[in-house]
Amino acid sequence: MENNIPADIKDINLASEGKKRIEWAAREMPVLSQIQSRFAKEKPLKGVTIAGCLHVTTETANLAITLRDGGANVLLCASNPLSTQDDVAASLVADYGISTFAIKGENNDQYYDHINAVLDGKPNITMDDGADLVTAVLTSENPDLLSNIFGGCEETTTGVIRLKSLANEGRLKYPIIAVNDADTKHFFDNRYGTGQSTLDGITRATNMLWAGKTVVVAGYGWCGRGVASRATGMGSQVIVTEVDPIRALEAAMDGHRVMPMEHASKIADVIITLTGGLKAVDRSHFEVMKDGAVIANSGHFNVELDIDGLEEISNGKKEVRQYVEEYQLDDGRKIYLLGEGRLINLAAAEGHPSAVMDMSFANQALSSEYLAKNKADLKNEVYSVPHEIDAEVGRLKLEAMGIKIDALTKEQDHYLNSWNFGT
Ligand code: ADE
Secondary structure: OEOOEOOEOOOHHHHHHHHHHHHHHHOOOHHHHHHHHHHHHHOOOOOOEEEEEEOOOHHHHHHHHHHHHOOOEEEEEEOOOOOOOHHHHHHHHHHHOOEEEOOOOOOHHHHHHHHHHHHOOOOOEEEEOOOHHHHHHHOOOOHHHHHHOOEEEEOOHHHHHHHHHHHHOOOOOOOEEEHHHOHHHHHHHHHHHHHHHHHHHHHHHHOOOOOOOEEEEEOOOHHHHHHHHHHHHOOOEEEEEOOOHHHHHHHHHOOOEEOOHHHHHHHOOEEEEOOOOOOOEOHHHHHHOOOOEEEEEOOOOHHHEOHHHHHHHEEEEEEEEOOEEEEEEOOOOEEEEEHHHOOHHHHOOOOOOHHHHHHHHHHHHHHHHHHHHHHHHOOOOEEEOOHHHHHHHHHHHHHHOOOOOOOOOHHHHHHHOOOOOOO
């Protein structure tokens, strides 16, 4: 117990630093802050308990405060064992009265204990980043858990894939809104957020110079596109590996070299995985890497790297710098694995910048309100964020950035909605 509310955090004395950083992030989150002011007046989430399994960062803190101001009872746990900002967790508990169960570096057992702790709060809405919370609910032997829940929101690509697969098997037991799929989320957060924060994490971990490096980007979804474009901007030569022919073609026409990982792994200075899949870099790739190759993952789970395979071909390893593990191979080569293969942007840096999380979390807040209002009409399916919410987030962000755009004249609108011009 901290501050008389249930919590498990590293150190409550970190709260004052956390509060300063939460307030600093809020300056860059004008859309969320407008929603917060409205929520504080209208209380659309009154009486609703929300359990969030999210990266516990300054941006997530601002989301949690917005939901709380909207009348919700909010509980938070981490969606990755390495992504928690301990000062933020402390401030959430001490300054904002939000039950938080998250400690940076927690082990697997603690990670699941913390998930169970937020579920003990009997949530009505689950808010996930990777679908671990919803999976815990659906595999729980406690039937009361499900009976309290009327909906959920999912933040990330990997989570949406898992949830759609549950829905296809008829095993999804409550409606979920796929926040990731909103245009104002993945076009910006996945691309510019992951692009910048991945390079930030690798830079903080290694202090390496990007200019002149051969950087292999595995996966050319929105996250991969962002990383490839930012690495190019820093002067790296980017090679993309893909399994999807259309994405591979896009990467080639965006100006990147495209080749199989089998070849790319031999010439890479840095390899970054963002495929959302399994073993994009496997033992056979580790076997042929150059001495000194740096390997990082920025996809949701660390299974993108075959770390067991790397362990098998290594005769020793040591931490040579925070977040940098040196693996020694029999022939004397060294391979550097960053952040245990966990999301490098959150493990070694602060995740996506607040200005982009502003839009992602505005979608989360408005989607929770939507669930609360429409719970009676929703089925056990994965839903898109309603277009009006997505468009409103885009409009508010433009306004906050002081950008004005044109509107169609009546004549232009008529033209675009007619088939019989020019005939
Ligand atoms: N995911 C990526 N970056 C994040 C951040 N800064 N806060 C919460 N979730 C994130």
